[in-house]
Amino acid sequence: MTMNAALQSLVRPALVLAVLVPGTRALAQQEGKLVIEAGRIVTQAGPDIENGRIVIDGGRITAVGKADEVEKPWDATVIGGPKFVAFPGFVEAHTSQGMDRPNESIDVAPFLDVRDSIDPVAYFFEDCLRYGITTVNVQQGWNCVVGGRGMIVRPVGMTVEEMTVRPLFGMKLSARPKSGKSRATQMQTLRGAFDDLRTYLEDLVAKEKDEQGYAKREALFQGRDLEAEKAQGRAMTSTAWKVDGLELIPRGAIDERYEPLLGLLEGRYTVFFQCSEPVDVAHALEIARANGILAKTTLVIEDGCWKAADLIAEAGVPVVLEGPVVDVQRDPITGEEVETFAPGVLHDKGIRFALSSEDPNSRSPAFQAALAIGRGLDRQVALDAVTKVPAEILGLGNEVGSLERGKLGNVLLFSGDPLSITSWVEQVVIEGKPVYDRSKDLRNKHLLEGVQPPRTAPPSAAPGEDPEHAGEKGEKKDEKKSDKGDEKSDKEDKKEDKKEGGGR
Amino acid sequence: MLTLLTLLAALPAPRPFALASDGWTIRASVVYPVSGAPIENGVVRVDGKKIAAVGKGGGGGETLECAAVTPGLIDLSVDIDTGQLSVEQSTETAVRTSVGDALDLFSYEWRRDLESGVTTALAVPADYDVIGGFGVVLKTGGAHTLAARQVRPEAVLRGSIGTQPSSGNNAPRFGAPQNFYYRRPTTRMAVEWVFRKAFYDAIQGEGAEDPERAADQQVLRRVLSGELPLSIQAKATQDVRTAIYLKEEFGIPRVILDFAIEAWREPELLKRSGVAVVLPPFPPDGRYDDGFVNDSYFLPLDAAEQLHELGVPFALSGHSARTVGARLGDQAGLAQRGGLPFEAALEAVTLVPARLVGVDKRVGSLEVGKDADLVLWSGKPFEPTSRVIGVLLDGELVLDPRKR
Numbered sequence: 001m002t003m004n005a006a007l008q009s010l011v012r013p014a015l016v017l018a019v020l021v022p023g024t025r026a027l028a029q030q031e032g033k034l035v036i037e038a039g040r041i042v043t044q045a046g047p048d049i050e051n052g053r054i055v056i057d058g059g060r061i062t063a064v065g066k067a068d069e070v071e072k073p074w075d076a077t078v079i080g081g082p083k084f085v086a087f088p089g090f091v092e093a094h095t096s097q098g099m100d101r102p103n104e105s106i107d108v109a110p111f112l113d114v115r116d117s118i119d120p121v122a123y124f125f126e127d128c129l130r131y132g133i134t135t136v137n138v139q140q141g142w143n144c145v146v147g148g149r150g151m152i153v154r155p156v157g158m159t160v161e162e163m164t165v166r167p168l169f170g171m172k173l174s175a176r177p178k179s180g181k182s183r184a185t186q187m188q189t190l191r192g193a194f195d196d197l198r199t200y201l202e203d204l205v206a207k208e209k210d211e212q213g214y215a216k217r218e219a220l221f222q223g224r225d226l227e228a229e230k231a232q233g234r235a236m237t238s239t240a241w242k243v244d245g246l247e248l249i250p251r252g253a254i255d256e257r258y259e260p261l262l263g264l265l266e267g268r269y270t271v272f273f274q275c276s277e278p279v280d281v282a283h284a285l286e287i288a289r290a291n292g293i294l295a296k297t298t299l300v301i302e303d304g305c306w307k308a309a310d311l312i313a314e315a316g317v318p319v320v321l322e323g324p325v326v327d328v329q330r331d332p333i334t335g336e337e338v339e340t341f342a343p344g345v346l347h348d349k350g351i352r353f354a355l356s357s358e359d360p361n362s363r364s365p366a367f368q369a370a371l372a373i374g375r376g377l378d379r380q381v382a383l384d385a386v387t388k389v390p391a392e393i394l395g396l397g398n399e400v401g402s403l404e405r406g407k408l409g410n411v412l413l414f415s416g417d418p419l420s421i422t423s424w425v426e427q428v429v430i431e432g433k434p435v436y437d438r439s440k441d442l443r444n445k446h447l448l449e450g451v452q453p454p455r456t457a458p459p460s461a462a463p464g465e466d467p468e469h470a471g472e473k474g475e476k477k478d479e480k481k482s483d484k485g486d487e488k489s490d491k492e493d494k495k496e497d498k499k500e501g502g503g504r
Numbered sequence: 505m506l507t508l509l510t511l512l513a514a515l516p517a518p519r520p521f522a523l524a525s526d527g528w529t530i531r532a533s534v535v536y537p538v539s540g541a542p543i544e545n546g547v548v549r550v551d552g553k554k555i556a557a558v559g560k561g562g563g564g565g566e567t568l569e570c571a572a573v574t575p576g577l578i579d580l581s582v583d584i585d586t587g588q589l590s591v592e593q594s595t596e597t598a599v600r601t602s603v604g605d606a607l608d609l610f611s612y613e614w615r616r617d618l619e620s621g622v623t624t625a626l627a628v629p630a631d632y633d634v635i636g637g638f639g640v641v642l643k644t645g646g647a648h649t650l651a652a653r654q655v656r657p658e659a660v661l662r663g664s665i666g667t668q669p670s671s672g673n674n675a676p677r678f679g680a681p682q683n684f685y686y687r688r689p690t691t692r693m694a695v696e697w698v699f700r701k702a703f704y705d706a707i708q709g710e711g712a713e714d715p716e717r718a719a720d721q722q723v724l725r726r727v728l729s730g731e732l733p734l735s736i737q738a739k740a741t742q743d744v745r746t747a748i749y750l751k752e753e754f755g756i757p758r759v760i761l762d763f764a765i766e767a768w769r770e771p772e773l774l775k776r777s778g779v780a781v782v783l784p785p786f787p788p789d790g791r792y793d794d795g796f797v798n799d800s801y802f803l804p805l806d807a808a809e810q811l812h813e814l815g816v817p818f819a820l821s822g823h824s825a826r827t828v829g830a831r832l833g834d835q836a837g838l839a840q841r842g843g844l845p846f847e848a849a850l851e852a853v854t855l856v857p858a859r860l861v862g863v864d865k866r867v868g869s870l871e872v873g874k875d876a877d878l879v880l881w882s883g884k885p886f887e888p889t890s891r892v893i894g895v896l897l898d899g900e901l902v903l904d905p906r907k908r
Contacts, residue, residue: 326828330612337612339828361788361829370888371829376908419889421837448805449842 033057033076034432036411037067038086042418044387044402054086056409059431064403079427079434080413087418088403089134089410089430090365093354093390094272094300094320097124098155102141104148107178108193110171110260112148114138118160125163128155129436130444131364132425133357134410135165135391135400140172142274142300143179145189147172149260149269152394156435169394171260171269173287175280176302183279190287197261198243204254205245219253239265240292264293270395271297272320281308285315298393300356303327306342313349318393321346321385322358325371341375343385354390355382370419526565527551527899530878532573536885538855539869548573550876553899558870570893570905574850574885575870576623576877577832578857580735580782581762581821582644584613584627591629591636596669596688596698599720601637603629604657609648613824618644619903620831621892622822623877624655624858624867628762631664631737634689634698638662639735641861643877645897659861660735660760661727665750666743669695696746703728703754730757733861739784740801741766748777760860763821768807774816780860781811781818785830786838806842808852819857820849829888833879837886849886880905 034056041052043064053070055063063070072078080086096102099117118138128136136155140147152166177186233247254262263269271293273284281299288294294315299305301312303323312319327340346353355372357363365386372382391401399408409432416423428436438444528550535546537558549557549564590606592598607627617625625644629636639660642653670689689695704710706724711717726732738747738761748770751759761767762782767774774781786805811818820839822832836849844852858868866875879885880894894905 324827324829328826328828335612337616361827363788367829367888374882374887374889374891419887421841421887424841446804 033073034409034429034434035072035076035078036086036413036429037078037080037082038084038413039082041086041403042088042383043404044088044383045404051082052086054403054409054411056411056429056432059409059433061403061405061407061409063405079429083415084413084426085416085418085423086403087132087412087414088387088401089412089428090132090386091354091390091394091396091400092128092133092136092357092365093298093393094137094139094322094356095124095358096139096141097358098122098136098138098153099141103143104140107145107189108196108261109140109144109148110146110193110264111257112140113168114140114148114150115160115164115167118151118153118163120158120160120163125153125155126443127363128357129428130425130438130441131357131366132412132414132428133365134412134428134430135394135396137170137272137390137394139170139272142172142174142176142276144172144174145178145181145186146193146261147174150272152396154430156430156433165396166394169270170272171264172272172274173284174274175284175287176274176276183283187283187287190283191290193261194265194287194291197258197265198241200255200258201243201246201249201262204249205243208248209245216253224252236262236265238267240290264296265291267293267296269296270393272300273297274300274302275305275308276302278305278308281305281311285311285317288315288317304329306340306345309345309349309351312346312351318352318354318389319346320354320356320390320393322356324359324361325355325368326375341372341377343372343377343382344375347377347381352389352392353385354393355385366414366418366423366425367421370421373419527556528565528876528896528901529563529567530573530880530896531567531569532571532880534572534884535870536572536574536850537870538575538850539871546573548870548878550878550896550899553876555870555872555874555876557872568880568894568901568905570880571883571890572881572885573870574621574879574881575854575868576875576879576895576897577621577853578624578626578819578863578868579617579622579821579824579832579853580626580760580819580857580861581784581823582613582617582622582625582627583824584608584611584617584625591632593632593688596633597635597702597720598629598633598637599635599661599702599723601629602640602658603627603637603662604640604642604650604654607640607642607650609650609653614644616826617822617824617832618895618897619892620822620833621879621895622832623879623895623897624863626659626735626857626861628660628662628735631662631668634664634669634695635702636662636664639861641863643897645902646900655863655866656861658732659863660733661723662735662737663699664737665692665695665699665747666737666739667692668737669698692742692746696750699750700753703750703756707754727756727758728754733758733760735760735762735782737762738767739763739765741769744770745773748773748779751777751779765801765803767816768804768810771810771814774811775814779816780856781816782821782857782860783808783811783818783835783839784821785823785825785835786842788830804842805838806844808839808849809843812844812848817856817860818852819860820852833886833892834888837888840886846886875899882908 036054038052041049049066051067053067054061099114100119104112134154137152139150149168150170152169153163154165157163177183233249235247236242275281275284284299288297297317299317299319300322301319321342327342330337355365355368359368362368369382369386373379388401391397400410409429411429412425413427414423415426424438426438427434530548532546535543535548546560547562549562590603592601622644626639626641628639638658639662641656641659646653670691689698703724706721727734734756736747738744744761744764744767747761759779760782761779763784764781765784767781820835822835825831832853836853839849840846855868858864867877876896876899878896879892881890882893883890893908895903
């Protein structure tokens with residue numbers, strides 16, 4: 001080994017770590033190569049590939065193409081086959097599931113971090129794999145004014161660290177009134193949060209200027225050494241409104257309760273702004289504009305918010321559609337029921353939108369995309385809404401959302417056309433590592449396929465029956481039963497485990 | 505006068521009734537007649553209120569084009585809100601009341617069902633009585649009179665086994681003021697007892713000197729003879745068992761178990777007893793823990809497939825779901841997700857329910873002479889990527905595919 005090579009082998013893992021945010025561990029960094037073969041590959045980056053092959057090395061896709069054009073590394077594990085359809089893993093742009101209680105009673109709590117609340121064994125993450133969601137943005141629930149900071153995870157791992165894709169990503173703001181608040185108090189509290197920050201910073205600067213050394217004394221009181229923290233003051237140059245003289249204040253001296261909100265103003269976090277009614281959209285945009293965070297804002301919209309599509313289009317912000325794909329409302333005057341295909345309205349106005357697994361009807365992104373296509377949305381637009389667009393919203397446009405060389409090896413193998421009701425997610429690969437196999441998903445078997453409890457039939461079934469027929473069918477059934485019976489005992493064990501584990 | 509006549513003659517011929525007399529020609533990439541094999545590039549010819557031809561060629565009238573055409577769907581378990589006013593609560597066995605008298609034909613929910621492809625429905629009284637009265641089969645659209653919509657007035661007698669007829673009832677207490685809530689069954693056992701007593705009395709002619717009771721018993725004897733099907737709401741496993749035991753005890757020939765969430769748990773009983781089953785809608789994503797049904801019930805996605813394997817006649821139901829993606833056509837999709845073949849899913853929302861309530865001579869398949877109830881689809885029926893784009897009801901275009 002030359003000196004150079006030795007150096008490289010030392011440096012490369014460090015580089016990989018450096019690319020990812022500190023504290024993150026690439027899932028498949030140590031895994032070997034994986035080859036996925038499929039009868040059809042829907043790359044979401046150009047035309048579909050018939051009889052294709054995907055090579056994943058070090059967690060990333062190194063080649064995608066026709067099987068006879070892509071070389072199969074001799075040391076790679078091979079999965080898939082001609083009956084499968086490969087598809088990029090779905091991306092969930094926003095969810096408040098998978099946490100132990102997603103809401104906080106404090107109105108303004110930007111200092112919180114969902115990392116402390118995410119429950120790796122939550123049923124939700126297991127479900128994500130069943131539906132083929134491989135990248136999940138977890139944010140605090142809507143029941144807040146200013147929520148904590150969220151994070152992007154992959155739905156596998158026993159610790160939050162293992163799951164982490166991007167820590168401290170995004171911040172939740174809500175225009176939807178927190179329970180117990182009116183819209184007026186919600187807005188007042190929202191404005192107040194930023195006013196408080198401003199007042200606080202101005203006080204801090206004033207005190208510093210008065211040479212009271214307030215910040216220093218506070219730090220001393222807290223036992224912190226400002227110099228040792230190397231905290232540098234920074235002027236508010238990148239924000240919509242300014243506090244003059246903030247550069248005098250070392251960052252470490254700013255109270256942690258306020259600091260994340262200052263970070264928000266400086267564009268460090270994507271805002272996920274919850275809107276339950278059209279009027280909330282106007283409110284959210286007002287707050288975003290007033291504080292110069294519009295460019296970093298994504299609206300999370302519920303049922304009727306499509307009515308504010310003009311406002312959204314004008315603001316140019318992307319949205320996550322949490323309401324149903326078809327909004328059904330009853331006209332209060334005519335009494336007629338009116339169905340509105342929300343993605344159609346958004347698309348017509350040129351709004352970029354992501355569909356969400358928070359839809360009450362189905363968590364499956366494939367089903368939602370299919371429904372949208374059924375209602376006339378362009379196939380590519382619908383598929384992008386569950387892959388590319390959410391990836392872009394999460395700033396992961398170069399990482400996930402399509403099957404291309406250089407992107408993360410997040411691949412789904414469907415049993416047929418991903419949009420057909422009869423297709424199932426058969427296998428899930430996250431960063432080159434097979435993490436889900438439906439044939440081994442006992443819980444799915446129980447929930448979705450049903451398991452006949454053994455020997456529930458009353459013994460009276462036999463007499464009076466035609467012995468010939470009873471023999472035929474009885475035999476067949478016994479076979480089936482014994483199969484399923486065995487599975488069941490496994491399942492019960494697993495269910496017990498789950499209960500202790502917490503669930504959601 | 506003469507000038508007026510000349511003027512009229514000079515005008516172009518009026519054509520307001522031209523459409524009705526010429527009828528419709530529906531061309532579809534696939535015609536699913538249900539009663540026969542699918543016809544590729546087929547044509548259905550509608551003349552007046554009836555189907556005039558089903559096949560490859562022919563034409564006339566206005567032409568509609570679509571990807572697929574099926575018969576109008578039939579839902580034996582709609583949920584049009586009639587509330588408690590559809591059921592007589594002064595007695596547990598309101599045998600001779602008919603839900604037809606309580607239906608609000610102006611309810612917007614009919615239109616919801618119609619536009620999602622359901623053209624025929626069985627309406628039954630709300631299940632607050634052990635025997636709640638007659639159910640009626642009717643079209644989901646048309647003039648706002650029962651006479652205009654009714655397909656079969658006394659289609660079933662409705663009963664309910666389980667907790668619902670007893671829920672909200674109080675056991676009589678000493679010294680407490682009496683109201684009718686104290687008179688009704690308070691347990692599953694008592695519900696069964698009321699049911700059994702009604703049929704026992706009917707067989708014995710007990711108290712038949714009272715003309716009211718005699719008339720009630722006359723209806724129950726129609727059930728016992730097999731002339732009138734008995735539709736029983738039976739959700740949990742024990743309710744399914746009870747209903748089947750009662751069927752066998754009294755030898756009731758035609759029993760339909762409605763909302764039979766857990767019927768699949770009793771395959772042997774179902775097969776032996778010869779009951780038919782109406783499955784409730786599948787909960788979202790096939791999950792029972794999402795709040796649709798109570799935790800103690802469990803409906804797996806392959807319940808329909810299991811019944812199909814057993815040879816038990818079953819129908820699917822949409823329960824007039826508000827959510828798009830959960831309606832009757834979508835249920836046929838979900839049943840396929842659970843393994844049911846397409847053909848069986850199609851039958852379970854058309855011909856099977858029609859037979860169960862005895863209206864298959866008029867609806868349930870595309871055959872010459874049957875009612876012109878048609879559903880036009882944008883793609884393969886029941887797939888989420890397809891939708892209902894057109895509906896004909898009795899030959900009238902109630903949802904226009906050209907406006908979609």
